[in-house]
Amino acid sequence: MKSDLDHLLKENQADAIWITGPAQHNPPMVYMTGGGHMTQADVIKRVDEKAILCHAPMERDEAKRTGLETLNYSKYPLKERLKLAKGDRLIAHALLYKHIFTEIGLTEGKVLVYGKTDAGKLFSMLNKLQTLLPGLVFHGDMEDSVLLQAMATKEPEELERIREMGKVVMAVVSRVENFLASQTISNETLLKSNQTPLTIGDVKNHINLWLAEYGLENPEDTIFAIGRDSGVPHSSGTLNDPITLGQTIVFDIFPCEKGGGYFYDFTRTWCLGYASQEAQSLYNQVKSVYQQVVSELEIGKNAAHFQNRTCELFEGLGHATIRQDPAIEAGYVHSLGHGVGLNIHEKPWFSRKDDPSNELVPGSVFTVEPGLYYPEKGMGVRLEDTYFVTPQGQFEKFVDYPMNLVLPVN
Numbered sequence: 311m312k313s314d315l316d317h318l319l320k321e322n323q324a325d326a327i328w329i330t331g332p333a334q335h336n337p338p339m340v341y342m343t344g345g346g347h348m349t350q351a352d353v354i355k356r357v358d359e360k361a362i363l364c365h366a367p368m369e370r371d372e373a374k375r376t377g378l379e380t381l382n383y384s385k386y387p388l389k390e391r392l393k394l395a396k397g398d399r400l401i402a403h404a405l406l407y408k409h410i411f412t413e414i415g416l417t418e419g420k421v422l423v424y425g426k427t428d429a430g431k432l433f434s435m436l437n438k439l440q441t442l443l444p445g446l447v448f449h450g451d452m453e454d455s456v457l458l459q460a461m462a463t464k465e466p467e468e469l470e471r472i473r474e475m476g477k478v479v480m481a482v483v484s485r486v487e488n489f490l491a492s493q494t495i496s497n498e499t500l501l502k503s504n505q506t507p508l509t510i511g512d513v514k515n516h517i518n519l520w521l522a523e524y525g526l527e528n529p530e531d532t533i534f535a536i537g538r539d540s541g542v543p544h545s546s547g548t549l550n551d552p553i554t555l556g557q558t559i560v561f562d563i564f565p566c567e568k569g570g571g572y573f574y575d576f577t578r579t580w581c582l583g584y585a586s587q588e589a590q591s592l593y594n595q596v597k598s599v600y601q602q603v604v605s606e607l608e609i610g611k612n613a614a615h616f617q618n619r620t621c622e623l624f625e626g627l628g629h630a631t632i633r634q635d636p637a638i639e640a641g642y643v644h645s646l647g648h649g650v651g652l653n654i655h656e657k658p659w660f661s662r663k664d665d666p667s668n669e670l671v672p673g674s675v676f677t678v679e680p681g682l683y684y685p686e687k688g689m690g691v692r693l694e695d696t697y698f699v700t701p702q703g704q705f706e707k708f709v710d711y712p713m714n715l716v717l718p719v720n
Contacts, residue, residue, distance in 0.1 A: 311463050311673065312341075318456045319357045324449070325419030327457060329353040331426040333372070335529065335570030337652035338424040338457055343376040345569045352407075353378070356416055364410055381410065404438035411443060418445035424457055454657055455667065462649055462657035463673030468572065469698055472650070472675060475574035476696065476709035478524045479563055483576065483711060485520050486513065486561070490553070490582060491719050498555040500582070500719070510534055511549030517563065526565040530654055533562035533577075540579070541685030543644050543692070555583035555719070558593075558689040560681075564654050573654045574708070575677050577694035580717050589689050592682050593715045596691045599623045599680045603646065609703040611670055614663035617646045620680050629682060640684050647677040650696055674699045 319327065329338045333348035342353045342361055348369045355361035365373035367384040374380060386409045388402065395401035411417060423436070436448050451457060464472070493500040493508055500508040513534055521528050535547035540560040553559075562577040579596075581589055602623060603616055621633035621642060630641035645661040658668040658676055670676070681692030695707050 311460060311465055314460045314463070315355065315456070316358050318459055319422075322422075322455050323420060324357075324422050324456065326354060326356045326416055327422045327424060328448075329424045329457075330432070336426040337461075337570070337656075339426075340570055340652050341457070341461055343378065345571060346372040346375060348372050352410070354410070354414060354416065356414070362414055381413070386410070400434055400438055404435050404442055407435070407439050408442045411446065416446070417443055420447050420449060422451045422456055423448050424451065454659075458653075458657050459667055461651055461653075462667075463671060464651065464675050464698070465673070468651070469673075469675070471567065471572045472574060472696070472698070473708045475526070475565075475567065475572055476576070478526060479565065479574045479576050480709050480711050482517065482520045482524065483561070483563065483578070486517060487580075487717060489513075489516060490580075491717060493553075494720060495555065495583075498583075500553040500555075507552035509549060509553065510536060510547040510551045513553065514547070514549070521565050525568050527568050527570070528565045529570070530564055532564070533560060535560050535690075537688045538685050541640075541683045541688065541690035543681065543683055543690070553582070556581055556586060556589075558585075558589050558691060560690055560692050562692065562694065566654070570652070572652060573650055575650050575654060575679075575694060575696050576711070577679055577692045578711065578713070579691045579693065579715060581715055582717050582719050585716050586689075588687070589691070590715060592684070592689065592691050595624075595627050595629075596680055596682050596693055597713060599627075600678060600693050603680065604678055604697075604705070607670065607697075607705045609670060609672075609699065612663070612666065613647070613658040613660040613668045613670060613676065614665075616678075617660040618663070620646045624680070624682070640686065641682060642680070643683055644681065647679050647694075650675050650677060670699055670705075672699050672701045672703060 330352045333339050333343050333346045333351055352364040353361050361378050362381055363373050363378040364381045367382055386406050391402040391405045502508050517532050518528055531546050533546050535545045536551055536559045537557045539545040539547050540558045559580045564575040566573040603620055621631040624631050624642040630638055632638050632643055647660045649656040649658050675698045677694050677696050679694030683690040697705055697707050
């Protein structure tokens with residue numbers, strides 16, 4: 311939570327965090343400001359001090375709406391900085407930050423840098439700024455130990471926003487299911503009204519339309535993969551593949567609030583009309599592992615414990631797992647889950663067994679998504695829901711949706 315930031319900064323011997331970039335689709339910036347229409351901004355938070363939002367003059371009203379203390383870039387006119395820099399725009403840009411850091415009294419110490427911006431420009435500017443403020447040292451937070459650690463436990467308002475996202479996602483999933491069921495069929499292929507095959511691309515176009523109607527964005531795309539593609543976990547699906555009966559379809563949908571807010575993550579595997587005995591058996595095994603792992607979730611346990619347990623269960627069913635071979639491409643080939651928030655993937659990490667910071671605690675939000683993949687057999691199965699830990703230490707699913715493999719069609 312944000313209230314943990316000062317403690318985490320001190321714990322990591324850091325004196326401040328600096329977040330740069332736009333206020334949309336920039337998780338660290340959204341976290342600190344709440345978002346808004348700011349094409350470029352900087353948030354600087356020193357230990358035990360309030361965060362300061364630096365902004366462009368045209369976006370002063372958007373900056374004020376954040377409730378943060380603000381500092382307008384116009385206080386340091388570009389014309390004057392260019393004069394000091396003898397026309398060198400890189401130096402002039404670095405001078406802007408020298409003035410800002412000096413004014414807020416941050417001229418020595420360790421600063422952790424976050425945000426989304428052009429890497430080359432930021433790298434060049436930081437190198438120049440380092441020469442102008444030699445007392446500061448700039449670091450990336452490679453261990454996710456400060457900002458992502460704070461973001462890993464959600465406040466009640468954050469949990470409610472994720473829950474509302476889940477409700478809308480279920481409405482879209484239901485529309486997809488009803489849409490598929492309403493199509494005509496010829497030679498085991500779903501047909502559109504013009505009697506041409508319904509394709510993966512057609513379904514994804516409808517998904518994007520429906521998400522937009524609900525005011526959501528889909529920046530990471532949607533996985534809607536059939537047959538062999540369903541056996542490759544992150545295959546998003548081949549757009550011109552026809553939708554046919556009996557094949558496994560992995561439908562993994564993970565949109566976010568407009569402007570790059572909170573995500574929701576959900577997966578079901580479907581077979582239209584009927585399923586082969588082999589696909590049904592695979593599905594039953596994935597579902598049984600899902601249910602067993604959920605029944606064993608325990609407060610205070612490291613998330614990696616449940617990844618290991620999932621491998622153990624699948625191996626007991628005769629499947630190869632990533633625990634046995636990190637390069638495996640068939641069987642259970644990925645992590646059980648991941649945190650969800652302003653990033654679609656964030657802490658807790660289920661794959662980092664040596665990281666003690668990945669414990670499941672009140673406020674944790676994470677997915678449970680076991681799967682089995684056999685691309686050479688033309689099939690794959692994954693089931694996924696997003697869970698959270700209540701203040702009382704209980705594990706709850708945000709929203710529910712049926713787990714049916716076979717969907718009836720006309």
